[in-house]
Amino acid sequence: MTQSLRTVSVFGLVAVLILGTGVLQSWNSALLILNMGLVSAIMSLGVNLQWGFAGLFNVGVMGFVALGGLSVVLVSMPPVGEAWAAGGLRILAGLALGALSVACAVLAWTRAPRAWRGWAVAAILVAGFVLYRAVFAPGAAAVESVNAATSGYLGGLGLPVVLAWPVGGLLAAGAAWIIGKTALGLRSDYLAIATLGIAEIVIAILKNEDWLARGVKNVIGLPRPVPNEIDLQRDPGFVESAAGWGLDPTTASTLYVKAGYALLFAAVLIAVLVLAQLALRSPWGRMMRAIRDNETAARAMGKDVTRRHLQVFVLGSAICGIAGAMMTTLDGQLTPSTYQPLRYTFLIWVMVIVGGSGNNYGAVAGGFIIWFLWVQVEPMGQALMGLITAPMSDGWLKAHLLDSVQHMRLLTMGLILLLVLRFSPRGLIPER
């Protein structure tokens, strides 16, 4: 089978899966799968950039996705004036002091004489930390005590929610730069461990810094880029055209809203895909692959491997951040406790590897297919387990087995990854 035929047939399969869901189950669930599939495809493009192009192992996708989610709150929620008055400036000043002391420490490390620069850096950091705490903590406490039940945080900037997508990319890129600066250029596993760490820390910050995004109290009711279902149902014009399609207003409005999201997301996916494709074919992309395949040779050719790695790592993480912002927009709420490494790091990796690492189309197709399986395997597993346990007498074992089905996803995804890596390491649509 030629490469293009293969690509077409894999995407045909994706279409069949989604349309099949529409015909057999409901168009609502088909659109749900499509929307999250689009978001997943963007995430897996980001990971493919890092792994497929450059061979970088990022285990912190969850952290970058969560940063994207945070940006939605920071950009689109209306500011809470009372909270800003209570301690907004203190918080900003505290953060600025913290950043300043880190900058001073870096400066001292590079400029001060070797003999005492260690002590100087330590002194600056300790003093900076004490100052930061003294300024920051009262501000945060004051903000959190403003209407704790309904707000208790600073709110955002009140800008259109679509703006949050690029901002999410920027936030993720910033975090990626810090990680990349420290861990790149060392052993490949060090980057993995560092990204694992940053992801846990981002989630810890989201859960605990209530002044930022309400922590585990969640921010709900995020602004939406598409109309609200209720408004549509009240609009006589919409009800009439829905009747023309033979649909009742409720179904029509949910479908309309989901289709709106699908169009927006598809636009972003196509833009990212085109850019990634252009990058892959450009001299830059060839250089990245050359570095991936033989670092020593690339270095001998005068390529700055660490810098290029940093570049591609930041880019890939930014794409994950954009996708994370889109996902939070789709959910309409930021719930830090839902960020699980399995769902947001590991699943994306399975998508890239099953789809075909190093091939953008493969990553996109993998995103759709694995997301489809992720959604559909659970009911299938439940049905299967029901069938297996049907002849068993009621007892703790049967109850335990039925109860444990939800954990089968972990096993299934791990198994898929290992099987693909072993028997078809190039994936569904291999790299050319």
Add this chain to the structure above:
Amino acid sequence: MDFLNAFVALSNFVLIPAIAYGSQLALGALGVTLVYGILRFSNFAHGDTMAFGTMVAILATWGLQAAGVTLGPLPTALLAIPVGILGCAALVLATDRLVYRFYRAQKAVPVILVIVSMGVMFIYNGITRFIIGPDDQAFADGARFLINARQFREMTGLAEPLAIRSTQAITLVTALIVVAALFWFLNRTKTGKSMRAYSDNEDLALLSGIDPERVVRVTWIIVAGLATIAGVLYGLDKTYKPFTYFQLLLPIFAAAIVGGLGSPLGAIAGGFVIAFSEVGLTYAWKKVLTYLLPGPLEPDGLVQLLATDYKFAVSFMILVIVLLFRPTGLFRGKSV
């Protein structure tokens, strides 16, 4: 008196918990470092290996408890550890045969093995949750305290109480025995020496007739033992929850890297560095400082540098500092 009180408070809240936690981390980091030294990849499945071994031990503990077997003042789980090790060793050996051996024969690059170990991690995680569920499990029994707060006050007449939980004492004693046995094995026995030789220089070891598959098998068995013991001790001391064990991965890796990946001595040192920084930075120092400082200097706040929720940030920070300034770790492991 104030100084003594300060020291007792410090021991009660920082030194003793950190020593216990450090021993658990050290045992975990030893496992990671051994896999790294012999098999040459960072094993992301280590946390879940610990969770699995502990789970087998817990099931055995429940069995023993149901049969009426106890150790008196000691937790029954200590009797169940060998069963846990057997179960865990069977699992990792099967994994090696089915998964890792293929990549070893291929001489795959380390990063592929890391990805594979991530897949293995999720399979282990799934098995553990499938069998025992994702919730907290209680399996500690026996005496709770070696010295409890009231006894200590009556004994010494100090205002500050000191409580040593029996699990903390057991952790330390067990860790000492295990580490001593491991070092004796690595330095004195023929198999241990062949392992070190294989770790130092694979080709040379092969030339001198060392059977690599045997070395790998022995390594996995030792790793399973270390992981199970570390996991059971952690579960006795704190709590058993599969997800907590996955989260332990970060401090364990930080410990192994701080000490120098591949260096057993470094893993132990790293474990204590991480544990002491974590406990020290998240402890509210108010009590100790109130005893030590003269009246006017006494602190108003809690003097807690970081909220306990950020304890993972501590291991991460230490990791970053080590990566920036000394990527080979304190004991010059193999790296870069």
